[in-house]
Amino acid sequence: MKVYISEAAFVNIIISAIEVYRKECLGILLGHKVGSNKYVVEYAVPYQSADRKYTEVKLKTMREQRLKKNLKFLTYISEIGDFHSHCNGTIELSDTDIEDMEGSKSNISIIISVTDQKKRILWQSLKDGDISGNIGNDFSVRLSCYYIDRKKNKPSKATIICPYALSFKYIQENAREAALMA
Numbered sequence: 001m002k003v004y005i006s007e008a009a010f011v012n013i014i015i016s017a018i019e020v021y022r023k024e025c026l027g028i029l030l031g032h033k034v035g036s037n038k039y040v041v042e043y044a045v046p047y048q049s050a051d052r053k054y055t056e057v058k059l060k061t062m063r064e065q066r067l068k069k070n071l072k073f074l075t076y077i078s079e080i081g082d083f084h085s086h087c088n089g090t091i092e093l094s095d096t097d098i099e100d101m102e103g104s105k106s107n108i109s110i111i112i113s114v115t116d117q118k119k120r121i122l123w124q125s126l127k128d129g130d131i132s133g134n135i136g137n138d139f140s141v142r143l144s145c146y147y148i149d150r151k152k153n154k155p156s157k158a159t160i161i162c163p164y165a166l167s168f169k170y171i172q173e174n175a176r177e178a179a180l181m182a
């Protein structure tokens with residue numbers, strides 16, 4: 001499974017995670033499926049003032065229903081999954097995450113792991129399908145994407161394709177230089 005992430009979605013996922021850092025963010029992914037083994041994530045929309053603890057089960061269900069009901073009046077793009085952040089350094093799905101995925105009709109789930117930055121690394125694709133890099137001088141970030149393998153009925157890892165993230169290092173270098181000159 002390949003999951004293409006647009007610039008807009010990438011920026012939103014990262015901003016959402018950093019905004020509430022040390023708390024977890026949660027939101028939905030809008031986009032479409034291409035063929036049988038590719039998703040395109042066009043937009044990522046965070047749930048407002050959502051702490052994952054509160055959004056589990058009831059609130060999440062209620063918001064999702066409201067959103068699904070009204071989304072079709074706004075756009076032809078549909079909900080294809082969700083995203084949330086981890087601040088404990090793990091990129092793996094928790095037991096709750098697995099239950100959530102197996103129980104929901106969501107197709108894909110992106111985890112963004114945010115930690116304090118320890119060393120500078122350039123944005124890169126990793127062998128396991130993740131992408132990782134730094135934001136400025138403060139944060140290290142890694143994105144993983146899972147989908148439910150319908151044959152096994154278990155979450156499996158997808159390969160993230162995000163050309164914007166890989167071009168992102170140049171934006172960051174320019175921002176650093178601009179900050180030094182200011």
Ligand SMILES: [Zn+2]
Nearest residue numbers: 086093094097
């Ligand atoms: Zn999680």
